[in-house]
Amino acid sequence: MSALPAHIGTAIVGGGIVGLCTALELASNGAEVLVLDDGRQSGTTANAGSLHVQMQSRFVRMYPAQAAALERALPLYVQAARLWAELQDRLGPMELKATGGLMVAEDEAGYDFLARKAEREAAQGLTTHMLRGEELRRIAPYLGPAVIGAELCAEEGKLNPLMANARIRAAALAAGTLIRAGAPVKTVAHDRAGYVLHTAQGSVRAARLVLAAGAGTGALAAQLGLHVPTVAEPLHMNVTEATAPLVPHLVQHAERMITMKQLAAGQLVIGGGWPAVLDAGGHPTVRADSLLGNLGLAQRLVPGVARLRLIRTWAGVNTTTDGQCVLGAVPERPGLFLAVPGDAGYTLGPLVGRAAGALVLGRDPGVDLAALDPRRFA
Amino acid sequence: VLWRVFAAERPDLDLAAEDTVVCRCEEVTKAEIVAAIAAAPPGAEGDIGSLKRATRCGMGRCQARYCGPVLAEHLARHHGAALDDRALFAPRAPIKPIAIADLVAAAPAE
Numbered sequence: 001m002s003a004l005p006a007h008i009g010t011a012i013v014g015g016g017i018v019g020l021c022t023a024l025e026l027a028s029n030g031a032e033v034l035v036l037d038d039g040r041q042s043g044t045t046a047n048a049g050s051l052h053v054q055m056q057s058r059f060v061r062m063y064p065a066q067a068a069a070l071e072r073a074l075p076l077y078v079q080a081a082r083l084w085a086e087l088q089d090r091l092g093p094m095e096l097k098a099t100g101g102l103m104v105a106e107d108e109a110g111y112d113f114l115a116r117k118a119e120r121e122a123a124q125g126l127t128t129h130m131l132r133g134e135e136l137r138r139i140a141p142y143l144g145p146a147v148i149g150a151e152l153c154a155e156e157g158k159l160n161p162l163m164a165n166a167r168i169r170a171a172a173l174a175a176g177t178l179i180r181a182g183a184p185v186k187t188v189a190h191d192r193a194g195y196v197l198h199t200a201q202g203s204v205r206a207a208r209l210v211l212a213a214g215a216g217t218g219a220l221a222a223q224l225g226l227h228v229p230t231v232a233e234p235l236h237m238n239v240t241e242a243t244a245p246l247v248p249h250l251v252q253h254a255e256r257m258i259t260m261k262q263l264a265a266g267q268l269v270i271g272g273g274w275p276a277v278l279d280a281g282g283h284p285t286v287r288a289d290s291l292l293g294n295l296g297l298a299q300r301l302v303p304g305v306a307r308l309r310l311i312r313t314w315a316g317v318n319t320t321t322d323g324q325c326v327l328g329a330v331p332e333r334p335g336l337f338l339a340v341p342g343d344a345g346y347t348l349g350p351l352v353g354r355a356a357g358a359l360v361l362g363r364d365p366g367v368d369l370a371a372l373d374p375r376r377f378a
Numbered sequence: 379v380l381w382r383v384f385a386a387e388r389p390d391l392d393l394a395a396e397d398t399v400v401c402r403c404e405e406v407t408k409a410e411i412v413a414a415i416a417a418a419p420p421g422a423e424g425d426i427g428s429l430k431r432a433t434r435c436g437m438g439r440c441q442a443r444y445c446g447p448v449l450a451e452h453l454a455r456h457h458g459a460a461l462d463d464r465a466l467f468a469p470r471a472p473i474k475p476i477a478i479a480d481l482v483a484a485a486p487a488e
Contacts, residue, residue, distance in 0.1 A: 041419070041425065041427070045431050182421070241439050242439070291481070292482065292486075311438075312471075
């Protein structure tokens with residue numbers, strides 16, 4: 001392991017999808033970049049690979065106070081899905097497919113909720129359709145009899161985060177980014193010359209600092225006098241053995257927590273927000289009740305999965321704030337930038353990362369930052 | 379005794395040819411393993427978790443019952459990995475593949 005440089009132009013804390021995309025944007029434009037990550041590699045790659053565009057009902061239900069902010073942020077998701085497609089064209093296959101996302105309903109009340117949601121989403125520029133009966137079964141013959149109808153969002157789909165992270169990391173490295181894993185940032189301080197970061201691998205001075213540390217961002221921002229309430233939400237995920245093509249869409253539910261999709265390798269990933277727990281070391285780990293509840297619902301919606309064997313479960317951490325990104329500069333702290341997608345962080349990662357990189361370079365971030373100001377929580 | 383009788387063969391990866399399939403479930407060859415290790419960032423060559431994420435080795439039906447110990451030995455011998463409780467992939471439920479219908483049927487009612 002080579003030592004940390006003593007000085008760097010821009011340090012990015014967090015080597016997940018946001019930090020890697022920020023680094024790629026900066027390094028591709030000739031900037032000197034160091035990514036620091038606390039894990040054994042940069043990024044946990046725990047994401048399940050949903051390309052989210054329509055409002056996830058679990059957020060509307062669990063955090064009703066965030067619903068208005070989520071709705072305002074919808075155009076960002078459309079933009080993010082387009083950016084993912086551009087990234088795949090540029091960097092190589094990531095199994096990204098906009099196959100469409102179906103949010104299903106099991107009763108009339110759920111269907112009405114979806115119909116109203118679809119109208120509001122269409123007003124924000126999403127391509128949504130309500131489907132039921134024969135029309136729904138024609139595109140989704142795998143759905144069970146419990147499903148009476150669904151909202152289809154054409155921009156949604158899936159991707160393989162293992163491939164995406166590897167390609168983005170490789171491109172960032174090739175452009176000259178330095179990445180140090182196993183380097184948790186313990187303290188950060190600001191003085192006239194910039195920022196001093198003390199990590200488990202030594203200290204580094206940076207002229208500019210991007211905090212892209214997901215749920216860990218709040219604690220670092222607090223050291224710089226900024227209140228940003230990032231909350232860790234540990235989530236449970238399941239994966240089945242491989243099978244023949246069964247579920248082309250991203251499948252969700254109007255009222256209950258689930259996401260389902262099939263990987264190119266044939267395995268089905270079943271997740272969607274069932275809780276996991278943080279162990280004594282702060283690492284997320286799985287829960288038996290989440291496993292059973294999640295799979296019971298999956299089997300009811302898609303009876304074809306009943307015969308498939310579950311081969312593994314895992315857990316990852318989603319970051320929530322107030323339903324919107326925390327993205328922008330902090331004028332009181334020259335050279336400090338925050339880059340946290342408030343929800344569906346993996347889908348928004350490239351958009352938020354590219355915008356953060358552009359801000360550091362003094363360019364147009366391509367995103368309206370008015371509602372995303374990191375100082376709004378003060 | 380049963381563990382010994384049914385122990386999987388643990389062939390030496392050094393003796394394998396380039397096109398030898400190391401992970402049968404995901405069809406990963408020795409050449410792909412070696413290339414992924416060579417492409418690992420400095421200091422992470424011996425990390426079995428990163429190797430899995432790069433190649434899909436150990437991610438199939440058997441969940442690394444065959445390739446896991448072979449890879450752990452290889453990484454220990456050539457890349458300084460410790461043969462400790464983190465030498466293999468992190469164990470996760472369900473430990474052994476179980477059909478979803480059987481899991482759900484055995485669950486307590488909601």
